[in-house]
Amino acid sequence: MKDKVSLSLPCKADYVTVARMTTSVIANKFNFDIEDIEDLKVAVSEACNNVVIHSNIDDFFNIDFFLNGKTFIIEVEDKGKGFDIQKYEGPDLENPSENGLGIYIIETLMDDVEIKTEKGNGTKIVMSKFLK
Amino acid sequence: MAIAIEKNYKEENDQWNIKLSGEMDINSSDEVKKELQDIIDQNIADIEIDCEELSYIDSTGIGVLIGILKKIKKSDKTIVLTNTKDNIKRLFNITGLDKIFIIE
Numbered sequence: 001m002k003d004k005v006s007l008s009l010p011c012k013a014d015y016v017t018v019a020r021m022t023t024s025v026i027a028n029k030f031n032f033d034i035e036d037i038e039d040l041k042v043a044v045s046e047a048c049n050n051v052v053i054h055s056n057i058d059d060f061f062n063i064d065f066f067l068n069g070k071t072f073i074i075e076v077e078d079k080g081k082g083f084d085i086q087k088y089e090g091p092d093l094e095n096p097s098e099n100g101l102g103i104y105i106i107e108t109l110m111d112d113v114e115i116k117t118e119k120g121n122g123t124k125i126v127m128s129k130f131l132k
Numbered sequence: 133m134a135i136a137i138e139k140n141y142k143e144e145n146d147q148w149n150i151k152l153s154g155e156m157d158i159n160s161s162d163e164v165k166k167e168l169q170d171i172i173d174q175n176i177a178d179i180e181i182d183c184e185e186l187s188y189i190d191s192t193g194i195g196v197l198i199g200i201l202k203k204i205k206k207s208d209k210t211i212v213l214t215n216t217k218d219n220i221k222r223l224f225n226i227t228g229l230d231k232i233f234i235i236e
Contacts, residue, residue, distance in 0.1 A: 013158045017134070020157075020188075038219040045190050049158050093228040098199045101191035101227060108226045 004066040009048075011057045011078070016048040019063055023074070026065050030072055030131060039109040040074070040129060046102040047076040047125050055080025055123065070131045071111075077124040082117045135160035136185075137167050147178045153185035156193030165196040172200065176207045184215035194229065201232065210234060 005026055009015040023044040027037045044063070051061045061078035091100045107113045110127040117123035135154040142149055148171050156164055168179070179200070201211050212234040216224075224230040 016158050017155075035219070035222075038222075041188070042190050042223065045157060049190065049192055052158060091227075096198050096227075096229060096232065098195035099191075101194060105191055105223070105227065 002066055004064055006065075007063045008060045009063065011052055011055060011059060011061050011080075013052050016045055016052060019048045020045045022063075023065070027072070030067065032072070032129070033132070036129060036132075040072075043106045043109045043127055044074055044076065046106050047074075047127065050102050050125075051076065051078045051080065051123070054083070057081075067131075068128075071128045072131060074127045075124060076127075077122065079122040082119045082121045082123050084119050085115060085117050135164060137164060139167065139171055141171070141175060141177070145178075147180055148175070149180050149182070151182040151185065155188040156186060156196070157188060157190055158192045161192040161196045164193065165199065168196070168200045172204055176204050176209055178209045178212065179204065180212045180214060182215055183213050183217065183220060186217065186220065189220050189223065194223070194227070197233065198229075212236065 005022070007019065007022060009019060020041045023040050024037055027040045032040065055061065055078040057078055057080040061076070064075045066073055088103065091097060091104050103115070106125070106127060111130050112128040114126040115123070116126070135152060135156060138151040140149045152164065154160065197211060204210070214236045216235050221230070221235055224233060224235050
């Protein structure tokens with residue numbers, strides 16, 4: 001039986017803290033070191049921030065935490081408005097903007113990131129970090 | 133509240149001294165933005181932010197700092213982060229923002 005933790009969170013800013021704290025506890029259980037735990041906390045928070053800010057949903061979104069072999073996987077999924085990922089441009093780090101850093105940060109902190117999204121069809125971000 | 137903000141203007145070096153305690157995230161960043169906007173409305177000066185008690189920041193907080201920096205940069209002023217924790221330094225480093233903020 002695969003150990004999986006599933007959270008269903010209201011799409012509200014207050015609950016991003018709940019997601020972050022839960023991530024910290026689960027990551028600690030899988031013996032990640034403090035630096036990795038901090039990375040995971042930020043990555044999950046960024047994914048949740050994007051749901052709260054962009055998804056346009058007024059109910060719940062889901063986060064699943066599980067191990068796949070030696071990889072810790074976190075999936076953040078909403079049934080919101082999605083976006084056209086072809087049009088996504090990373091941030092211009094030479095001329096930083098106040099917005100648009102979230103996905104870049106997730107991709108930098110995690111070992112692997114997959115974003116499944118489509119306009120009108122929700123968004124799922126699958127983030128992986130290898131166990132040491 | 134997730135964050136506490138102390139502010140103090142030092143006339144002798146024309147500098148705002150800010151201390152942030154707690155987490156700067158989607159919940160608290162607007163509050164910090166409002167406070168920083170207030171101080172630069174009063175007086176545009178260099179801003180030194182003591183981050184000794186700042187345990188967490190993400191792009192919502194970083195975005196606020198970028199916004200404020202852009203405004204004060206026009207007057208040749210800057211933002212310095214002091215006593216910054218390693219995890220936060222790392223975030224500024226990976227985003228290249230340690231080139232535009234002074235991080236100590």
